[in-house]
Amino acid sequence: MDASVLLALRDPAGIPFYPVVFQALYILTWALHAAFVLLALGSMGLSLYGTLKQKHDQNWKTLTPHLIQTGKISVSLLIVLGVAPLLFTQVIYDPNWYTTNTLSGMWVFIFIYVLIVGYMMYYWYFYANKAKAGGGKLIGIISFAVLVFAGILMHNFAVTSIMPNEWMNMYAPNGVVDNSGWTFNVDIIRLVFMVSLTVPVVGIFLQNYSRFISTREDSTKELVDYTASLGTKLGTIGLLISAVAFVVWMMRVGYLMHPVIIATIVGVLVLLFMVMTNKNSYVTTGVLVVVALLISGVRELIRFDLMAELGYSIYDYPVNLEIPSITMFLLTFLILGGVGVAYLLTMSWKVGKTKGVFDGSQDKAVNKLGNYTLAIMGLWMATFFGWGMTILFKNIL
Numbered sequence: 001m002d003a004s005v006l007l008a009l010r011d012p013a014g015i016p017f018y019p020v021v022f023q024a025l026y027i028l029t030w031a032l033h034a035a036f037v038l039l040a041l042g043s044m045g046l047s048l049y050g051t052l053k054q055k056h057d058q059n060w061k062t063l064t065p066h067l068i069q070t071g072k073i074s075v076s077l078l079i080v081l082g083v084a085p086l087l088f089t090q091v092i093y094d095p096n097w098y099t100t101n102t103l104s105g106m107w108v109f110i111f112i113y114v115l116i117v118g119y120m121m122y123y124w125y126f127y128a129n130k131a132k133a134g135g136g137k138l139i140g141i142i143s144f145a146v147l148v149f150a151g152i153l154m155h156n157f158a159v160t161s162i163m164p165n166e167w168m169n170m171y172a173p174n175g176v177v178d179n180s181g182w183t184f185n186v187d188i189i190r191l192v193f194m195v196s197l198t199v200p201v202v203g204i205f206l207q208n209y210s211r212f213i214s215t216r217e218d219s220t221k222e223l224v225d226y227t228a229s230l231g232t233k234l235g236t237i238g239l240l241i242s243a244v245a246f247v248v249w250m251m252r253v254g255y256l257m258h259p260v261i262i263a264t265i266v267g268v269l270v271l272l273f274m275v276m277t278n279k280n281s282y283v284t285t286g287v288l289v290v291v292a293l294l295i296s297g298v299r300e301l302i303r304f305d306l307m308a309e310l311g312y313s314i315y316d317y318p319v320n321l322e323i324p325s326i327t328m329f330l331l332t333f334l335i336l337g338g339v340g341v342a343y344l345l346t347m348s349w350k351v352g353k354t355k356g357v358f359d360g361s362q363d364k365a366v367n368k369l370g371n372y373t374l375a376i377m378g379l380w381m382a383t384f385f386g387w388g389m390t391i392l393f394k395n396i397l
Contacts, residue, residue: 003311006164009095014318017326022088023300023314029084031289031296034194035201036081037151040074042202043067044122044144046234051134059226061133063209068126070205075119075147089161092314093303096161103170104160105181111153118146148195152186155194159185162303164310189252193245197295199238200275204288206231207281217355228278235275243268253302260301264294328384336376343369 015022050064090097101108121143128136160170160183170183210228213219246268250256271291274284304314347366351358360366 006095006307006310006312009098010317011094014320015091016320016322018319019092019314019317022092023304026085026088026092027293027296027300029081029088030299031292033078033081033085034197034296035289035292036074036078038198038201039205040071040078041144041148041151041195042198043074043205044071044140044147045198046202047071047129048137048140048144051129051137051140055134058220059223062223063227064133065129066209068129072122072126075122079115079119092317093161093307095312096164096303096307099164099167100157100161103167103181103183104157107153107156107182107184109181111150114146114150114153118143118150121146151195152191155191156184156186158299159187159190162306164307189245189249193242193249196238196242196245200235200242200271201238201288203231203233203235203238204275204281204284206234207275207278208285211281212352215353231281232275232278236272239268239272239275243272250298255298255302258301260294260297264291264298267291267294324387328387332380336373336380339369339376340373343373 044067047064047067050060050067053060054064055061086097121139125136125140125143128139163170163185171178206227208231210224210231213227214224243265246264247256250258250261255261267287267290271284271287274287278284307313343366346369347358347360350360350363350366360370
């Protein structure tokens with residue numbers, strides 16, 4: 001692939017802010033998205049095991065519906081958070097993004113419906129299990145398989161986007177144009193590593209779950225100890241598997257001794273030690289976030305270097321500063337998003353710590369954060385529509 005072709009595919013209008021900012025935001029938002037992908041698949045997969053155990057095991061009778069609920073919420077969050085990294089990669093890697101969508105157009109189309117069907121069947125699984133302990137096993141398995149397939153499709157898009165030297169062969173194999181949109185590429189080692197991360201993520205979740213319920217009056221010591229032990233086992237085994245898969249992947253792509261890779265391996269080892277000792281799972285989760293950011297950085301490092309070898313650098317992208325738009329985005333992301341998430345997290349925390357029904361209207365912190373969120377949302381809507389209308393009429397009158 002010639003650099004001139006890649007450069008010709010860039011947006012002639014340029015980008016509204018400095019490329020490094022979009023690159024950093026991509027790394028951040030992909031890590032957040034991936035965290036909930038892994039938690040969704042891990043908790044749902046473990047819940048399927050729980051449906052077989054919960055009729056005869058009180059611990060699993062309590063844990064299984066909580067895992068199903070966790071997976072259900074995580075799917076919602078991964079969908080919402082998945083939009084951001086796609087937008088950021090579209091801004092600075094538009095040649096990769098649009099070429100991939102052309103070569104794998106049918107799979108992109110199918111992906112949307114696969115995700116919809118998988119999520120709807122998840123609700124079916126949720127209500128079937130809720131109505132009858134251990135119910136909905138078959139639907140749960142199908143939903144899990146469908147959502148895993150959706151993840152494999154996204155893997156295909158990511159792999160295809162970093163294969164610019166093969167794009168022409170994909171488009172016209174043996175000189176014959178193929179515009180069917182059925183291009184499908186899988187990197188087995190990379191996929192195994194990503195999927196293996198579901199095990200340590202759900203393991204650390206269980207450690208957090210154990211710590212969280214330990215202060216509830218209606219939680220038994222047996223359940224607290226069991227979930228902590230299970231979480232430690234899953235976290236330890238999962239991290240060992242993920243570490244081996246990661247090293248094999250890095251050896252294959254020739255990055256094993258890169259400083260970012262070494263930092264990632266050190267982070268995994270620290271995380272492994274913390275999971276095994278399980279002193280404070282909340283701190284462990286903080287380290288997990290750091291490792292997730294490093295893994296996201298590794299993905300971007302590989303893509304950046306690959307494109308640079310072809311003569312394409314995101315740092316050379318023409319910049320046409322659009323300060324108002326960027327300001328609006330950052331204020332939305334940091335203030336509205338920050339306060340809104342703080343409100344939801346605070347309320348969720350207090351609901352989980354309260355025996356019986358939690359009345360948020362009687363809680364000072366929840367009330368304040370709720371009012372702040374509503375006020376900021378109202379101000380944001382007024383600014384958004386007012387600003388939009390002003391620009392619209394300014395341009396047409």
